[in-house]
Amino acid sequence: MADAGGAFELSRVGRVAVLGAGPAGSVLAATLARIGHETHLYEKDDFPRDKLCGEFLSSEARSLLSRIGVWSEVAALQPVDIRRARFTSPGGRALELSLPSSGLGLSRWAFDSVLFSHAVRAGAHPHLRSDVRRVTRDVGGFLVAGADFEHPADLVVSAYGRKARLDHAFERAFVERAHPYLGFKQHHRPKAGEHGQRLAEELAGFVEIHGVDGGYCGMSFIEGGRINVCMLLEEGFFRGLAERSMPSILAELGMRNPALAVRLSALEPDGSEPLSVAQLSFETKERAKDDMLFLGDAAGMIAPLAGNGQAMAMESALLLAALIDERGVPRSATERSRLAWSWRVQWERKYRARIELGRRLQALLLRRTASDRALTLLAKTPFVAGALVRLTRSGVRRETSNA
């Protein structure tokens, strides 16, 4: 197919390698496979698998699920409806607000499996337990390789998440710097008895974010009556802490925020393993490098506080799929560079401001005095609080009545 200027011969369909089967990779693979591209979806793990995340799906995510065609499968998992948010600060300030429209609490164990299966049903070729270790340039394309495979591809899209060994292999700039953020998560249940029951009643329908000096801890119900407790902490939080085990982290969090202490005293782990990740980066990353495209968290991560990372991952996958559909899979170096340039522009336009705002709001919550002041101010001006929530969103509307 000739482009608008008639200068390039673009092949409409081609062989696309998608690295990583999180929300971004699975949604991209499903959409490209449906268009007719030979799409290979590589995932280092198997499904189902757990993932460090707050497990809150924003209303945008909910709306996207209908667009992608998986709403009924997600609804069958009995996710929890979340309509309101509650914030507390170390100094005892609190803010409650209604979300622009309701979100969902759903484990990544269940959610990512649905999206992956959807991609396979759409025609994507699955490569599970396939840790991609190298991507090299081949005549006219790429070679995607792991320990026991090497496959050619016309186009490579890296959707391998916030941080991966491949970032080093690709010599991405952000891996050269130290990043002071760590993430932790563990599923809990309300304790038996009155205290646990009160917690269950107060948390029902809410996502809570409790600020502490040097971090914040979020919690909300997910399917099966479980509560996901997830936190983002700065390195400084651990100063003076004897160990980095979940019990000692939770004890320290409770000491730094009285409202959180009340919550934590009514919870107990449900037997699942805690998860952790270090060196989280909220810095600007390359959206394209050496003609490879980056998607989802691999392109840039919004502060977890916004609760919108999964929606952004899926939405940006649809955006990139539309771009590839419009241009066709590139077959020459010039075409690849042009596609990479267009992707950078589209990504910047859509996400840069939102990511920057998320980073600034997160910075406020991480400091005791700033978060006390911010919550006092926002409690007096709830319309400003609502507007800030909306600004971290895309404005995607709910498309069906059941979504």
Ligand SMILES: Cc1cc2nc3c(=O)[nH]c(=O)nc-3n(C[C@H](O)[C@H](O)[C@H](O)COP(=O)(O)OP(=O)(O)OC[C@H]3O[C@@H](n4cnc5c(N)ncnc54)[C@H](O)[C@@H]3O)c2cc1C
């Ligand atoms: C503490 C914390 C809390 C969060 N809370 C929320 C929240 O409540 N709501 C929300 O919407 N977002 C939240 N997020 C953000 C959200 O988790 C991400 O934005 C989202 O997972 C991004 O999806 P993704 O598909 O880009 O990457 P991922 O979900 O990370 O998926 C990447 C996939 O690539 C695979 N992979 C990695 N390397 C390779 C390789 N070399 N070869 C093959 N496969 C590979 C991984 O195994 C993984 O399955 C949170 C993030 C953090 C850190």
